[in-house]
Amino acid sequence: xxxxxxxxxxxxxxxxxxxxxxxxxxxxxxxxxxxxxxxxxxxxxxxxxxxxxxxxxxxxxxxxxxxxxxxxxxxxxxxxxxxxxxxxxxxxxxxxxxxxxxxxxxxxxxxxxxxxxxxxxxxxxxxxxxxxxxxxxx
Numbered sequence: 001x002x003x004x005x006x007x008x009x010x011x012x013x014x015x016x017x018x019x020x021x022x023x024x025x026x027x028x029x030x031x032x033x034x035x036x037x038x039x040x041x042x043x044x045x046x047x048x049x050x051x052x053x054x055x056x057x058x059x060x061x062x063x064x065x066x067x068x069x070x071x072x073x074x075x076x077x078x079x080x081x082x083x084x085x086x087x088x089x090x091x092x093x094x095x096x097x098x099x100x101x102x103x104x105x106x107x108x109x110x111x112x113x114x115x116x117x118x119x120x121x122x123x124x125x126x127x128x129x130x131x132x133x134x135x136x137x138x
Contacts, residue, residue, distance in 0.1 A: 008061035009120040015054050016081075016113040047092075047105070051085050058082055058112055065119035068126045074118045081111025 062078045085108035093101050 008057055009065070009116040009123075012054060012058045012061055012116045013113045013120075015050060015057070016109040016116070018050070047089050051082075051089050054085065054112065055082055058116065061116060062119055065123050069119075069122035071118075071122055074115050074122065077111055077118070078115030081108045081113075081115060084108030084111060 058078055059082075062075045066072060066075045084104055088096070088101050088104035088108060091101075091104075096104060
């Protein structure tokens with residue numbers, strides 16, 4: 001279970017970073033290399049599929065972590081980040097404008113990454129704690 005929690009946190013952090021990279025780098029790369037415009041990475045559906053992938057991974061990892069370290073604020077930060085990412089996808093350029101969409105995407109991805117880093121760190125501390133574990137003798 002330990003490695004699964006750590007793996008899902010690392011995966012969610014990586015996906016958040018990829019989302020920010022996509023949001024900020026693809027417009028620049030399309031300008032410099034116009035052939036990239038026809039690739040699926042440059043399309044808006046990429047954001048949708050990234051968020052659709054991040055949501056279950058994040059919820060799973062944060063839930064497992066919260067059960068270990070009992071810090072609800074970590075989960076709340078992650079859910080806030082997911083909410084901001086969902087808003088960026090739902091409202092996009094049409095309601096937020098290009099700059100607004102990028103701000104929402106970067107902010108949401110940062111919140112998700114921060115929450116997973118905190119989750120990862122707190123889980124490691126709990127697992128490395130020298131304290132005797134509590135037992136339920138039934």
